[in-house]
Amino acid sequence: MSKQKQKFLEVSTGEHFTTGNHAAAEGALAVGCKFFGGYPITPSSEIAEHMALRLPQLGGNFVQFEDEIASIIGILGASWGGVKSMTATSGPGYSLMVENIGLGMMTETPCVIINVQRGGPSTGLPTLVGQQDIMQTKWGSHGDFEPIVLCPSSVQECFELAIEAFNYAEKYRLPVTLLLDETLGHMSERLIIPDASKIGKVERKKPKDSPEEHLPYKADDDLIPPMAVAGEGYKVMVTGLTHDERGYPNLNVETQDKLVRRINDKIRLNKKDIIRVEEYKLDDAEIAIIAFGSVARAAKGSVNRARKNGIKVGLLRLITIWPFPDERIEALAEQVKKIYVPEINYGQITREVERSVHGKTEVKGIFKLGGAIHNPQEILKEIEGDA
Amino acid sequence: MTEDQKELLESEAHPLDGFLREGRIPHIFCPACSLGSITNVLIEAINESGIDPKKIAVVSGIGCTGRIAGYLNFDSFHTTHGRSIPFAIGLSVTDPERKVIVVSGDGDLFAIGGNHFIHAARRNANITVICVNNFNYGMTGGQAGPTTYAGQFQTTAPYGSLEEPFNIPNLAASCGAVYVARYTALDVRRVKEAFSEAIAKNGFSFVEVLGSCPTTYGRRNQLAEGKKILEFFAEKTVLNHDADTRDVRIDKDSPIIVGKFVDIEDKPTLTDNLLALQRVSQAKKG
Amino acid sequence: MSRVEIRFAGFGGQGIGLMGRLVGEAVSLLEEGKNSVMTQSYGPESRGGASSTDVVIDEGEIDYPKATELDYFVVLSDEAYHKYIPKLKEGGILFVEEDLVTIDENAKKAKKIFKIPATKIAETLGSRLYANIAMLGFVCANTKDIFSEEAMITIMKEKIKARFVEKNLIAFQKGMEYKSDS
Incomplete structure (x- = not known):
């Protein structure tokens, strides 16, 4: 260098x-x-x-x-x-x-x-x-x-x-x-x-076979195909059309089923590796807040203030939004009597939380429609008002 | 006939073996469509360019012409409708040695993708763009497009189009293309020459090929049978390399002017500029 | 020490953002065991008109990043004064550019009001652009829980363009030395 x-x-x-x-x-x-x-x-x-x-x-x-x-x-x-x-x-x-x-x-x-x-x-x-x-x-x-x-x-x-x-x-x-x-x-x-x-760096998996043998969209057992790129002699064929393992367009039900299933399943089967949450004072929580992004900081402030007032509130902060941590949320629903979801929209994550709890607990969204993040007092007031 | 040619004639081999992807032929093109012969001369031009095949990438958008990329046995990318050019730029700047050729249709490049075309020409992106202009949207059944001329009938112009079509060579030239040529698909010799020159060029080089689409253009415009469109081209074409691109618009009745209209040397390309930027930024105090 | 909230406000062009940034940097990078978060008003709001920057300081993790009840309000324009004075908490401390701000009964909730002709002081150095730094010096001399003189001087030497550093250091010093009569 x-x-x-x-x-x-x-x-x-x-x-x-x-x-x-x-x-x-x-x-x-x-x-x-x-x-x-x-x-x-x-x-x-x-x-x-x-x-x-x-x-x-x-x-x-x-x-x-x-x-x-x-x-x-x-x-x-x-x-x-x-x-x-x-x-x-x-x-x-x-x-x-x-x-x-x-x-x-x-x-x-x-x-x-x-x-x-x-x-x-x-x-x-x-x-x-x-x-x-x-x-x-x-x-x-x-x-x-x-x-x-x-x-x-x-x-x-x-x-x-x-x-x-x-x-x-x-x-x-x-x-x-x-x-x-x-x-x-x-x-x-x-x-x-x-x-x-x-700094942990991950690099795309490269093919080990020769260009003659190589099938650019043939996945390994982990459902992820090794990736040859332009200029490596593999003559990659890349299309947005439904394609087979050669990368060739193949517009039929079987190819579509196999391809679309695989590109979804490679993520679904690895949810454990991908989903991250932060749990804050949830161990003994009777009430949970689920929040993400900048609002999660306000929510943490609310948890701290609520705890001072003797209310057992905890926070589940979503770090991975998609795939959605629905299993963790369902487990949480079995623990707490109510989940609050403050978010700066009219109920996007709230509906996902509702879907995930399967009716096991009450879910309440706290919506701001944009322009400002919630402040801890606003969230707290909502919780105390219900208590 | 030379011995080599004789041998070739008698063998099972084809001169283009290895240049087309195995298992992808037969192609989807209609009888009397010119895309087959255009593909053929494109392969010849690439082959004769002497460029390492590894360094060739072909990119296309959506449409009949857009399918050419997928038949060629190079790194080939069939992107979304209108978006071949920015994809090609991403490929091109990541390897200054790479030759990226965009092959797509008039609707793809000049309607939905028009903005990308003019900006790529303005930046002098180091790519070759080949547009096969068949005056309509062929793949989807013959709708009018940005090159449909006044008086032309298409499914979405059932009373005849009233709009002014793009004068494509003029658009390319005025936006800064370093090479601009137009020929008809009938004139395969000149088409090939233009492909060769465009590929050899550094910077944004552009070739418009007026193609024949008997199925969806010809049928509605009394040019359906066999080589009628090519005969129409033969009758109307006037070769004039010195033509001012402002004067090469296409309409129903005027002659079609073809030729090599622009050929500029030594204009810095987007890639050159990006490399220069790296040098300038690295020379500054850290 | 618990959470401290400071708002700097004035009009566009007074270098309000820089005040917040320098304070945030001095605290986060140089004050042992302290954290700070700086937020700014953006957009049309920050082009002319009232401009504001908040800094929140705490020893622990700072959860909510914005100021809600100001412990300190440092203000350099009348418009900003009127806009934000309701946010000053009961018993908070007010710093004003005395030639640019006319305080009213709303300021009564302040435990203390410090006044300084920061712009005039800056003009003696050749440009009113130093008013923000003179004000920072004044704030530094009259508070204990925001930032230290040492940290601010180090940060100014690091972050301000070399050819402006000297004048800014003088402006800071003059602000430090200024005695408010109220």
């Missing part, structure tokens, strides 16, 4: 005071992202700006595309070009991307999309917080697929989960969404970036 290259490091080891947006960008760089394709949109633009500054220093490329559609498809292209790639956007841009997130699911293309949520629908509240893209990240694109969506609650976690998002993308071969919100994206707090040797 030349002297010049050593001047700039992928991993910015040290203590920083920075925003969630910058932390997520640094996480992506630390895990080896080398291509960013994006289109500016509030409140995510700082991610693009940071990548524009840092990527060329690391021998990577930043391309500001003409829209979000080009951005997502550009990063799919870059991924097939053999590099880790990502984009960043907010709700309206994510809406434009969903068709090609579907292409990424169908063609099993590793990449990462960061969505810094703002209030919607439509242009909504460009500069203010929302958590209204939960269902969009799950059902936005047509067809059946199991997305992986991660949801940090601190600047430190923005960094760490950006790394995990890439690792899941590479391991399971799919586009992974890292779901921030405006509050988290723009707030600053301490970020500790460890030594480069401490």
